[in-house]
Amino acid sequence: MRHSLALCLLAAAILAPRPAPAADVLPGDVGAGRELADRWCTACHVTEGLSKGTDAAPTFRFIANRKDRTAGEMEAWLVDPHPVMPDLKLSRTQIDDLIAYIESLKDE
Numbered sequence: 001m002r003h004s005l006a007l008c009l010l011a012a013a014i015l016a017p018r019p020a021p022a023a024d025v026l027p028g029d030v031g032a033g034r035e036l037a038d039r040w041c042t043a044c045h046v047t048e049g050l051s052k053g054t055d056a057a058p059t060f061r062f063i064a065n066r067k068d069r070t071a072g073e074m075e076a077w078l079v080d081p082h083p084v085m086p087d088l089k090l091s092r093t094q095i096d097d098l099i100a101y102i103e104s105l106k107d108e
């Protein structure tokens with residue numbers, strides 16, 4: 001029974017019409033994302049404000065401005081990063097916040 005309820009919810013989630021995601025309706029919190037990034041990502045990435053980081057990893061501003069990379073793909077990356085970048089075992093909320101922060105660095 002539990003199982004079929006889960007399937008039902010899954011189907012509903014897939015079938016429900018979704019509005020096209022716009023940059024300003026991302027679920028995450030930009031401020032929280034910035035704090036996470038300053039704490040966990042600056043060992044490698046240059047983030048806004050802090051000039052730590054290395055050039056082994058792309059800056060977040062660069063990532064944000066890449067035309068071929070959507071927020072959805074960034075999310076997939078953070079859920080399952082590939083080697084070189086460590087898997088930081090981020091929670092959904094942390095990922096949403098980090099994506100909101102990175103997207104906020106986009107130059108309009």
Ligand code: HEC
Nearest residue numbers: 040041043044056057058063069074077084085086088098
């Ligand atoms: C140990 C170094 C290291 C740390 C720590 C790290 N990264 Fe990375 N990250 C990398 C490297 C290197 C790449 C480039 C990988 C590639 O292109 O193959 C990368 C790529 C990325 C990308 C782009 C992936 C793509 O190609 O689309 C995102 C987004 C990203 N990192 C986010 C983060 C976030 C958010 C954090 C902190 C929670 C973080 N990274 C912490 C090294 C790191």
